[in-house]
Amino acid sequence: MEKKTKPLFIVMSAPSGCGKSTLIDLLLQEYCDLQYSISCTTREPRGLEEDGIDYHFMSAKRFRELLGENAFLEHAEVHGNYYGTLKSPIEEVLAEGNSMILDIDVVGAAKVRDYVRRLPPTDPLRDGYVDIFINPPDMQTLRERLEGRGTDSPEVIERRLANAEGEIARADEYMFQVTNDDLATAYKKLCDLIDVKSGRM
Numbered sequence: 001m002e003k004k005t006k007p008l009f010i011v012m013s014a015p016s017g018c019g020k021s022t023l024i025d026l027l028l029q030e031y032c033d034l035q036y037s038i039s040c041t042t043r044e045p046r047g048l049e050e051d052g053i054d055y056h057f058m059s060a061k062r063f064r065e066l067l068g069e070n071a072f073l074e075h076a077e078v079h080g081n082y083y084g085t086l087k088s089p090i091e092e093v094l095a096e097g098n099s100m101i102l103d104i105d106v107v108g109a110a111k112v113r114d115y116v117r118r119l120p121p122t123d124p125l126r127d128g129y130v131d132i133f134i135n136p137p138d139m140q141t142l143r144e145r146l147e148g149r150g151t152d153s154p155e156v157i158e159r160r161l162a163n164a165e166g167e168i169a170r171a172d173e174y175m176f177q178v179t180n181d182d183l184a185t186a187y188k189k190l191c192d193l194i195d196v197k198s199g200r201m
Helices: 020-030 060-068 087-095 106-117 139-149 154-168 183-198
Strands: 009-013 034-036 072-078 081-086 099-103 129-135 176-179
Touching (some): 009 020, 009 106, 020 034, 020 099, 072 087, 072 106, 081 087, 087 099, 106 129, 176 183
Parallel strands (some): 009 099, 009 129, 129 176
16 A cells, blocks of 8 residues: 655755756656646746746736735745745645645745744645755855856856855755755755655655
């Protein structure tokens, strides 16, 4: 008989260049019951972005309507565009016995954490809540990774590094921290953490 696992709501944050997206992609391949939370935005799609895959693209009017309905776990306005995480898709996934992972910055994670803490202890969002911060080994390694991408100007890299210091300073707000010094090691730590919290082991 297959062991019943506990649905998790996993919130993950990391400075740019820490390998968070790669780790999340690996986790989505590893766990068939894990789904990725797709954020909503009012900005226009960029490049090859697709609605319902990269973001849920919507009008500002529709976003404000959802705000009025208290439909978001968290939301923010960035450069004149709204971004937000809808509650209902996460609640539906957890109700089906599956888990959801949310990739979000430290500011958004703090809003989600505050929301979840106000819920009753038995609410699935709170009961299955796990937040994880991915740390770089050190700032020099992070600099080398950002420079190695070859996609950002020196000015952008300096800004990302400055942001990273502020984000790392808030890492203790998270339930768990994993340092991505070696991708395979960090990935195994995340899998072990998920297996323990979901009751797989």
